[in-house]
Amino acid sequence: MNVLTVNHLSVIGKQHRIVNDISFQIEAGEWFALVGQSGSGKSMTASAIGQLLPPNLQATGEINYAGSNLLALRPSEMRNIRGKRLSYIFQDYQGSFTPFLTIGRHFEEYQRRHLDLSKTARKQQAKQALVSVGLSEEIYTRYPVQLSGGQLQRVSIAIALLLKPDLLIADEPTTALDSVTSYKVLELLSRLQADTGCAILFITHDLRHVRKYADRIAVMKDGVMIETGNKDQILNHPKHAYTELLIQSSPSLRTMSLSAEGALR
Numbered sequence: 001m002n003v004l005t006v007n008h009l010s011v012i013g014k015q016h017r018i019v020n021d022i023s024f025q026i027e028a029g030e031w032f033a034l035v036g037q038s039g040s041g042k043s044m045t046a047s048a049i050g051q052l053l054p055p056n057l058q059a060t061g062e063i064n065y066a067g068s069n070l071l072a073l074r075p076s077e078m079r080n081i082r083g084k085r086l087s088y089i090f091q092d093y094q095g096s097f098t099p100f101l102t103i104g105r106h107f108e109e110y111q112r113r114h115l116d117l118s119k120t121a122r123k124q125q126a127k128q129a130l131v132s133v134g135l136s137e138e139i140y141t142r143y144p145v146q147l148s149g150g151q152l153q154r155v156s157i158a159i160a161l162l163l164k165p166d167l168l169i170a171d172e173p174t175t176a177l178d179s180v181t182s183y184k185v186l187e188l189l190s191r192l193q194a195d196t197g198c199a200i201l202f203i204t205h206d207l208r209h210v211r212k213y214a215d216r217i218a219v220m221k222d223g224v225m226i227e228t229g230n231k232d233q234i235l236n237h238p239k240h241a242y243t244e245l246l247i248q249s250s251p252s253l254r255t256m257s258l259s260a261e262g263a264l265r
């Protein structure tokens with residue numbers, strides 16, 4: 001069953017077409033990776049899904065989710081879906097936090113917008129969510145500046161998954177983190193996906209990040225989706241020269257793909 005169906009999506013600016021007539025589906029519970037080099041249109045695709053495009057850009061086509069075409073929804077209807085059934089985590093997690101509000105207040109604001117819970121229940125739910133992403137309950141009373149990048153990204157994930165969305169859009173969530181912390185965040189996402197059954201649209205320019213986790217991969221180049229397929233097919237038998245180039249420029253993948261070829265001989 002598809003959780004999201006994108007048909008003929010284009011993102012258009014005054015001068016140019018940033019995303020050009022792309023179509024894809026995300027199945028319930030799958031890890032769908034959108035890869036491509038910087039500027040290929042991945043983030044604008046992700047933003048179009050949640051009506052988060054900058055005001056000078058417009059989306060055309062259809063994005064079907066939970067029985068609605070998201071592009072046709074009023075902003076208030078979209079706000080209701082965003083955060084509740086469809087959540088985001090971003091590369092710039094720091095920008096998602098207000099420096100003078102505690103982590104607890106960030107949870108509070110989110111919970112009050114979407115849930116009807118008592119203050120005590122909200123606090124309890126937030127603390128449980130912190131523990132579920134491997135953080136201590138004490139983080140609840142801390143300020144963002146008192147946390148490391150990895151801890152803050154974990155808090156973003158805890159908030160994004162609080163209402164058990166059907167789809168989590170993770171736009172380069174590990175780009176600003178060191179490699180060990182990135183690895184831990186990816187492991188965490190994978191575990192939480194198994195626990196909650198949510199689908200993940202995972203955006204990255206680094207194919208290594210999808211090797212272990214993705215079920216399917218779509219490759220974007222200059223606003224066009226040039227290739228989509230299951231992970232093994234894309235990584236071991238890319239059809240497009242550009243996909244080959246992405247793999248070649250990712251050393252550990254090249255080794256992996258060569259050894260896979262060797263094993264087949």
Ligand SMILES: Nc1ncnc2c1ncn2[C@@H]1O[C@H](COP(=O)(O)OP(=O)(O)OP(=O)(O)O)[C@@H](O)[C@H]1O
Nearest residue numbers: 013018037038039040041042043044045054056205
């Ligand atoms: N507000 C805007 N107005 C006009 N063009 C924009 C705007 N925002 C982004 N773009 C352009 O859209 C193109 C696609 O950007 P996008 O952020 O989707 O790329 P990306 O594949 O996500 O890259 P990255 O990996 O660097 O985030 C880029 O050429 C960018 O310059």
